[in-house]
Amino acid sequence: MADSYSFMQEQYTKILKTYLEEKNEIGLYQAQQFSKKVLENQISPEEVVSLHIEALEHFFPDLPQGARDSFDFLIEIMMGYGMAYREHQILRDKQKELESEINVAASMQQTFLPDEIPEMDTLDVGVISVPASKMSGDYYHFVKDDNDCIGVAIADIIGKGVPAALCMSMIKYAMDSLPEQRLQPGALLENLNRVVEQNVASNMFITMMYGSYDSRVHHFYYSGAGHEPGFYYNKAEDSFEELYAKGLVLGLNRDTQFREYHKKVEPGDFIVLLSDGVTECRTDDGFIEREEITRLIRQYSDLSAQEIVDNVFYQLEKLQGFRLRDDFSLIILRRKV
């Protein structure tokens, strides 16, 4: 550090001399460039004052004593900045460390989500799930059994970031440890609700929608726990309706019962499941309307399910200036002909 100081000293004296002689903008530009170098070399503010007084004494050996002394005063004033500067550097390193830790956690979290979407002759499935920051509070899950029945879950942990992500990992393990045989949506939510109620702090809540699609007969059974309603698209009538399921959020009350709903799915019909990050897209004019989402889905409905969700996400992301305020998850299940 002593070396870089004496090197900087030499440089500073040189450019200051040029400036004092020519007093032009080039000299000031050099000073501006030098200030970057000063930061690069981690020279603190009080040292810059010291650079200045040393150069000054060099040019003006007869500097009045009062002027000289005033720099001791200035150095003292700069001490606070110097201390803040050094603290800032350390906090910046700390932040980098935290960030890399969060990156590791975020990639770990990715492994909680299914690596592939189930492929079936009867169903066209599209999924997109994007966290607002690095860690996500949204969760989705697919299970396929031997009878070509597919279970789909979408969950939203109230809250964002690391706490929500920790809570999400618990939901994943809870779902993995459910009994082998396929549960009906209502029973499954009742089961999960007990796990959440027992294991999660009382100020954390999870909303979930769980559905089971029997592709032998094309029936869709579903239940919800306070989750954002989805949509059901009726191809024959070319209309959307709300896919609403009444039920308390998970973790609130141990003995909650969940009602089960049912839909007969016709060819071309599709089920849209989403997290509130989709409906709570905020633009400068406020929240978007739910109709905006169905309008977008309809606009892309000739594409595959995956292309629909990708396009809807892109459009809504764009609408918000490419800044997500909440975790965003959108799933579409469409009955093939």
Place this chain on the structure above:
Amino acid sequence: MSVQSNVEVHSEWGIVSARQAGRNLAKELGFGGVDQARFTTAISELARNIYLYAEQGEIIIETVENSRITGVQRGLKITARDRGPGIKSIREVMEDGYTTSGGLGAGLPGVKRLMDEFDIDSVTGEGTEITAIKWLR
């Protein structure tokens, strides 16, 4: 032989006296302007801590020597001693960004960075002793 200076701190006058004693010694020993300011700031911060949190204590400033292959290295050592309430969690107060008085960049980690060596001992209910050394470059 070591030169030593003891200053009682129970008012802001004490803080100024401690600064003065430190600056005189630093000048005598040949510290440059910036290092004088850093050493004095460290004294200031430690004395202020005594004044604010322990009400009474002392600052001792003395010259120290360290034999090295390259010769004898000289430096100044600050000892800040008080019989105040002590520090419950030293680890917390030594953490950057931890502030009780909302100060920017100051606090004990700031003092540690101004000096070359730093040591702290504290017993709850008995008091705190901090020593810090700055070597002459």
